[in-house]
Amino acid sequence: MSTVLAELSDVSKSYAGIPVLKGVDFTVRAGEIHALLGGNGAGKSTLMKILSGLVQASGGAVRLGGEPLSPATPAQAQAMGLYLVPQEAHIFPNQSVLQNICIGMPKAAGAYRQRVEELIAQLGVSLSPDTKAATLEIADRQIVEIMRGLLREAKVLILDEPTSALTPHEVSTLFGHMRALRAAGHGLVFISHKLHELRAVSDRITVLRDGYVVLGEDMAASADHAILAAMSPGVTALDARAGNREITGAPVLELEGLGGEGFVDISLSLRAGEILGLTGVVGAGRTELAETLVGLRPRSGGRVTLAGRAFTASGPREAVRAGLVHLSEDRQQYGLFLEAPLFWNTSSFVFGGLPFLLRPGREKTRFDEYREMLGIKCAGPEQPAGSLSGGNQQKVLMAKCLAAEPKVLILDEPTRGVDVGARNDIYRIIESLAERGTAVLLISSDFDEVVRLSDRIAVMAGGHLAGELAGGAATDDVAELAFEAGEAAHA
């Protein structure tokens, strides 16, 4: 058996008296990729924060390379050969890529320029060390984080949901990097909600639930249903697609030759009660299209017809009034008021319709209705939205959209960073919305998700519409179309 690089034994942790980890054992060996899985709130993040010195354990021992981690600080953990690549890359937007990588190193950045250039070549990425970090794409920010770890000669790299904001193409590139690091003798911890991703690269799997290790074995020896059952008893798989529905509603949203920032000549039509999946690789222009529809970006040409009338939104407020509601892909930044109570969030889209003097009682009753309907797990309407898990936050956002009674609902990546249980709930919510006559434009990079939900599938690449597929098309066909068109656009 290969060397143990990192070891957590009998680690426990409580926040304000509430136990989050209850005696967890976890090891990372040289030359392995160790998958870590668990629902939202299972304790994965806390466990990894303890391993990397960001959080102090309440009990148990942390050892890196055989030595106890003391003092338990990020600087010490890094000095002992461990680096945590967080889910959201920590970037200094006003500094260069080189500075971003080298901050915190014992010498000034100039001393590491050559090494950083070697790493860039080694990873085969097109990044300039002198680019200002504010201009980097999400995937490149992640690469910067990984290079930080490599420059610090980390033997153990923890990747916390590195794929959640990446397209399938970028994911396979990342997996290439991960395999190369494994071959070089590094130990990697890979956290993800997506089982097929974990299976693609991992050697071992550990599943956490409610602060306990409920499954720990070789990846090859564990079946999907066993893993899912361990993670959330009762949910053994994502619900299957219901089958093709007949869409009889009238067209509510029609785009004719619409152009804008990052896309040109898009023609689509969407009927009442229909779910249209819009997919593609990053840079396809999907998010830009959605933001242009609601008036967040300027339009450069074409026509939009909403419910039979020509429609131009000067901003989201007007779009909501006309029945077109958009849910951004970035729920933390553009979706929720994180400090505000939940019922403020559900009312926020229809704020203009509330009386001059607010009636919090009614707002709370309204929230409680949504809470029951959507299965939002929370302490009550007064709880701050930021304290909910990702899946529940997403449900609150759905409630917010429902309150606006949309004719057309645009959902941009509605299940990013959401666990299997909550994902099933969200799928059901989307389907029941469509059944009640709402037209849904579902933007997603997750081809399985698009196939699972959509009545029709449109694929975008490089700002153009690359093709349309019928509902129930094979996932591979969708992926093939998206990649081929994507490659052509990037050539």
Add this chain to the structure above:
Amino acid sequence: MLDRIARDRVATLLVVTIAVFLLVGAVAPGFLSARTATSVWSSGLVLMLVALGIFPVILTRNIDVSGGSILGLSAVTLGLMLNAGHPLWFSLGGALGAGMLAGAANGALVAGLGVPSIVATLGTLGLFRGVMLIATNGEWIEELPEALKALGAKSIGGLSVMGIVTALVICLVWLFLRSRRGRWVMVVGDNREAARHLGLPVKRVVFLSFVWGGAMYALAGITFAAQIGFVPNQAGSGIELRAIAALVLGGVSLLGGVGTVAGTVIGVIFFTAIDTSLVFLKIPAYWNDLIGGAMLLIVLLIDGRLRIALEARDRAARYRRSSHKTDAAEDQGGAA
């Protein structure tokens, strides 16, 4: 060239400042002279030192509004010690120590106890002023020794000792921001979580930036006392807001992580130049605030508008490029 000026706040401000000098020079003969230059420099010293003190604090995404009170406290410490018969060097050390101690109190509140910096320093703004008033029984300190006044008087090449000290401090800050530790100050304000994550001593950086602030306000207090020869009750009152305005004018972002020494210096010179010009133009001094405030707004508005216009242009260009690229790719695909 125009592009560069629009992109660089320091350059914009430099152009505006030169324009102001030339304009006033055209109206008031005798304004454009070496004498005016040294007089702008020496009358701007106190503001310059306070601004250099707040600068690192703002870079770490904090704020310090107690600068004027610490200035007063240090000046009073200096005056009381001198009038009690202590030697000059010892009294100067005492004043500097008082400033650093006050800065350390701010730093402990913000970095140690986690009090938001605006709340903490609003509190100490009153507290330090109160300590100063109690120490003097509410009276002014007068008849400071000539040895102190000499520090503020022009001696070497039209510059005072304090003027030279200030120039050295500017060089020191400039050098520091080019050092590895200096970069820490910038990045703590740029993204605090990221800095913590990378193992930087975030709290120590914040604490020391407040201590540095205290030391600079003390130097400002010494300069103030040396220049006017006495210490009034309201010494330094309100100067922190002028310093913050000068910093913002010089392109220092109140959101932290962005700012240059050159911008700080030119921001302060701009404000002082306006004050000095008003004297030459024989406009009563009580107009200073109105004109200074109006100029601040005008420069910031022009700067902001230019920035928005440039960003829109860049964005349009970026999307044009990317759609050209896809068109070209399609043509190739069609040919194949």
